[in-house]
Amino acid sequence: MNIHTAIVDDNNFLIKSVKDKLSLFEDMQISFTANDGVQCMEKLQTDKYTDLILMDIEMPNQNGIETTALVKQKHPQIKIIMLTVFDDDENIFNAIKAGADGYLLKETPPKELYDAIVQTLEGGAAMTPSIAMKTLKLLRNPLEIQPEKQEAIILTTRETEVLEQLSKGLPYTAIAENLxxxxxxxxxxxxxxxxKLQVHSKIEAIEFAKKKRII
Known part of the structure; x- marks a missing residue:
């Protein structure tokens, strides 16, 4: 099965470089390219196949972090890996907060980039090692919270996807189309x-799932 990947970057030379890297793998297919966030959102209006976006950060009109937040709001099933030269704490934090599923630096070799895409689509969070270390430092909390003793709640992958879409305020018809x-x-x-969540409304389900970090 082909993996449909979009590339969003304001540098066409770098877009070509990424396309060349992905062309080494038979199951990789480029769904579209865009030079800024505005173009990306426009192309997503008609695109039905993109599985994952490789997103630059610094772009004119609408940067990658703003675009990531918009994509996650309107198309939460699409995975996003930030592919950038910026490794500062602020960009990492803001990208993750916006909903990025991974964070790689642009010098990532072809096989590592391919593996990162596959890993992300399988539910992982691909990160360049130096980024992962910074992320751990950002998220480290000195307070140890004891987990509650209760039966684990296990949703299927599809149920989790539906719940994520529901949390964005999307109607059933839009969720059905997206999935x-x-x-x-x-x-x-x-x-x-x-x-499974023992709730009786959409609001209760979303609040409970966020509290328990299900979504």
Whole structure:
């Protein structure tokens, strides 16, 4: 199965460099390229296939962090890896806060870039080692919170995807279109989510899932 990847960068030379790297792998297909966040959002309006976006940070009109937040709001099923030269704490923190699924530096070799894309699509969080270390330092908390003793709540991958879409305020029809399923299937997944989380409304489900870091 092909992996449809978009590249968003204001430098066309770097876009070509990334395309050349990905061309080494048969299952990689470029869905589109864009030179800024505005172009990216415009192309996503008609694009139905993009699985993942490689996103630069510094771009005119609309930067990569702002665009990441918008993409995650409107198309939460799409994964985003920041691909940038910036490794400062502020950009890392803001990218993760915006919803980035991974953070790589542009000198990442082809095989590592490919593996990172596959890992991210499988639910991982790909990061350049130096970025991962900085992220750990950013997130480290001196207070140790004891986990509550309760039965683990396990949602299926599809149920989690539906819940993420629901948390963005999307209607059932939009969720169905984004995930290539029928509205009735969406309703069935939501019924199962309510049962597993022991809640009775969308708001309760979203609040509970965020509290428990399910989404």
């Amino acid at each position: 290539f399923i029928s509205p009735s299937t969406v309703r069935r997944h939501i019924e199962n989510i309510y049962k």
